[in-house]
Amino acid sequence: MKNNIPPATVQRLPLYLQCLEQVDINSVxxxxxxxxxxxxxxxxxxxxxxxxxxxxxxxxxxxxxxxxRKQLELELGLVDGLSAIIIGIGNxxxxxxxxxxxxxxxxxxxxxxxxxSNKLNKQIGNLAVKPxxxxxDTCEKYNVAIGIIATPEKVAExxxxxxIDCGIKSILNFAPVMLKNKPGIQIRSVDLSQELQILSxxxxxxxxxxxx
Amino acid sequence: MKNNIPPATVQRLPLYLQCLEQVDINSVxxxxxxxxxxxxxxxxxxxxxxxxxxxxxxxxxxxxxxxxRKQLELELGLVDGLSAIIIGIGNxxxxxxxxxxxxxxxxxxxxxxxxxSNKLNKQIGNLAVKPxxxxxDTCEKYNVAIGIIATPEKVAExxxxxxIDCGIKSILNFAPVMLKNKPGIQIRSVDLSQELQILSxxxxxxxxxxxx
DNA sequence: GAGTGTGAAAACATTCACAGCT
DNA sequence: AGCTGTGAATGTTTTCACACTC
Numbered sequence: 001m002k003n004n005i006p007p008a009t010v011q012r013l014p015l016y017l018q019c020l021e022q023v024d025i026n027s028v029x030x031x032x033x034x035x036x037x038x039x040x041x042x043x044x045x046x047x048x049x050x051x052x053x054x055x056x057x058x059x060x061x062x063x064x065x066x067x068x069r070k071q072l073e074l075e076l077g078l079v080d081g082l083s084a085i086i087i088g089i090g091n092x093x094x095x096x097x098x099x100x101x102x103x104x105x106x107x108x109x110x111x112x113x114x115x116x117s118n119k120l121n122k123q124i125g126n127l128a129v130k131p132x133x134x135x136x137d138t139c140e141k142y143n144v145a146i147g148i149i150a151t152p153e154k155v156a157e158x159x160x161x162x163x164i165d166c167g168i169k170s171i172l173n174f175a176p177v178m179l180k181n182k183p184g185i186q187i188r189s190v191d192l193s194q195e196l197q198i199l200s201x202x203x204x205x206x207x208x209x210x211x212x
Numbered sequence: 213m214k215n216n217i218p219p220a221t222v223q224r225l226p227l228y229l230q231c232l233e234q235v236d237i238n239s240v241x242x243x244x245x246x247x248x249x250x251x252x253x254x255x256x257x258x259x260x261x262x263x264x265x266x267x268x269x270x271x272x273x274x275x276x277x278x279x280x281r282k283q284l285e286l287e288l289g290l291v292d293g294l295s296a297i298i299i300g301i302g303n304x305x306x307x308x309x310x311x312x313x314x315x316x317x318x319x320x321x322x323x324x325x326x327x328x329s330n331k332l333n334k335q336i337g338n339l340a341v342k343p344x345x346x347x348x349d350t351c352e353k354y355n356v357a358i359g360i361i362a363t364p365e366k367v368a369e370x371x372x373x374x375x376i377d378c379g380i381k382s383i384l385n386f387a388p389v390m391l392k393n394k395p396g397i398q399i400r401s402v403d404l405s406q407e408l409q410i411l412s413x414x415x416x417x418x419x420x421x422x423x424x
Numbered sequence: 425g426a427g428t429g430t431g432a433a434a435a436c437a438t439t440c441a442c443a444g445c446t
Numbered sequence: 447a448g449c450t451g452t453g454a455a456t457g458t459t460t461t462c463a464c465a466c467t468c
Contacts, residue, residue: 008459010413014406018390031427038390044430044461051429059428059467077412084408091310095303101388101405107412145415146408170411176313178230178250186414190407193313194226195400196296196358199382200289200319201222202398203357220437243449256439256452263451271450272446 005075009049015039016046017072017105020065031062078106083142084172085111087159088151089119089129092174096150097124107146111138115155132162139166146170153177160187217287221261227251228258229284229317232277243274290318295354296384297323299371300363301331301341304386308362309336319358323350327367344374351378358382365389372399 005013019038023030032050036043050056050063053071057063073079084102086093089112096102097112112129114120122129130138138144147163149156149171156175163171164182173179173189217225231250235242244262248255262268262275265283269275285291296314298305301324308314309324324341326332334341342350350356359375361368361383368387375383376394385391385401393399 010410013413014403014409017409018388018403018406022389040393042461047428057428060426061468062427075413076409077415078409082412082415091303091307095307096404098303099404101403102408105405105409107405107408146411170415172407172411176230177234181252186411188407188411190402190404191226191230192308192311192402193317193319194230195384195402196314196319197226197229197288197290197317198222199358199384199398199400200294201225201287203289203294203382254439259450269450270446271444272448274449
């Protein structure tokens with residue numbers, strides 16, 4: 001929180017959190033070596049990364065799993081129960097809406113929006129799909145932090161602008177399009193086919209160097 | 213193809229391809245500066261990255277868009293029309309099955325599989341959902357290169373093993389679980405909630421350093 | 425003995441800045 | 447004049463290796 005954590009490390013923190021969640025339920029402590037093995041990184045890397053969060057381990061012993069989890073969650077800002085909305089309730093949007101992993105990690109999906117009137121009022125979980133015109137209300141009511149774009153690429157840009165207009169500062173974009181830079185706004189794009197393309201590059205090659 | 217391209221560059225190649233696809237349809241050439249602007253990277257970076265693919269640009273002029281696309285596709289191995297299958301036809305699996313971006317980028321989804329008998333024969337596009345027992349047949353018939361895992365996390369590991377057993381060498385994993393290392397197998401994991409977590413870290417902070 | 429935390433070294437990646445081509 | 451390709455400089459990340467603690 002206080003100090004600057006290198007971007008490469010920030011990228012790995014959620015990974016470590018995932019690792020901690022899948023270790024044997026009755027282990028109370030864990031070594032950097034063990035984390036490294038699960039996360040498939042070097043153990044010195046794990047120690048260096050975790051050292052940015054403070055002095056969390058005990059020499060000769062290792063890390064206390066619960067303490068470490070708490071600290072990772074704190075550092076990532078997961079403790080505040082951030083609210084998010086999803087725009088574009090097609091297949092992908094629906095999948096995201098029902099995806100349990102968000103809730104588990106402390107995110108709350110508080111709105112689903114689509115411009116297609118056929119989808120209006122479609123119920124997913126305890127939420128009904130609403131028209132885009134209601135985005136602003138929801139953002140104000142729930143103090144929405146993150147907008148998740150799952151629309152077709154043609155409208156992604158205008159949706160992004162709309163979200164920003166509603167005061168949203170962080171966008172997770174699943175539309176396969178490069179959004180324009182918006183000053184002061186954090187945008188992360190996940191392009192599913194780009195992931196396949198990277199895999200494709202490493203196909204049939206000697207894995208001298210393993211895909212990141 | 214011939215020479216070793218740095219991993220950081222490989223990661224960006226699909227991005228450049230995406231950029232080329234969204235420039236004005238009647239432009240025939242493009243400068244590194246323009247690509248850099250769309251991809252939000254430094255222009256020297258673009259030139260350096262592209263220089264790994266050979267001498268593709270013309271000094272004083274820029275890059276020919278068509279040539280560059282062809283070369284990127286060649287380098288990424290997208291020209292062979294790689295076949296992929298999807299295992300786990302829940303919301304996410306269905307979304308992936310209908311996702312147009314794969315086809316567009318030269319991937320062919322040739323099989324959908326689920327262990328839930330209620331889903332069997334469910335039709336998505338021109339494919340019907342099949343039981344896991346038919347994976348092997350499909351792999352042999354279509355020479356499947358990539359397996360996409362969209363199952364619940366509990367079974368992801370065993371599905372991965374099954375895929376490897378069927379001769380698959382590359383796996384794209386959407387289950388929120390760290391798969392064990394399998395020698396000689398390329399695994400990429402996309403964890404949707406990890407993406408949100410990274411965004412969360414950068415929330416409300418001064419964007420001195422922008423999230424990668 | 426086991427395992428962290430961290431200087432120092434090595435490896436890797438990005439950016440500058442400019443010669444060279446069109 | 448405009449833009450690439452690339453040495454050289456700079457910045458970042460990873461890894462080694464070991465002093466230190468339990």
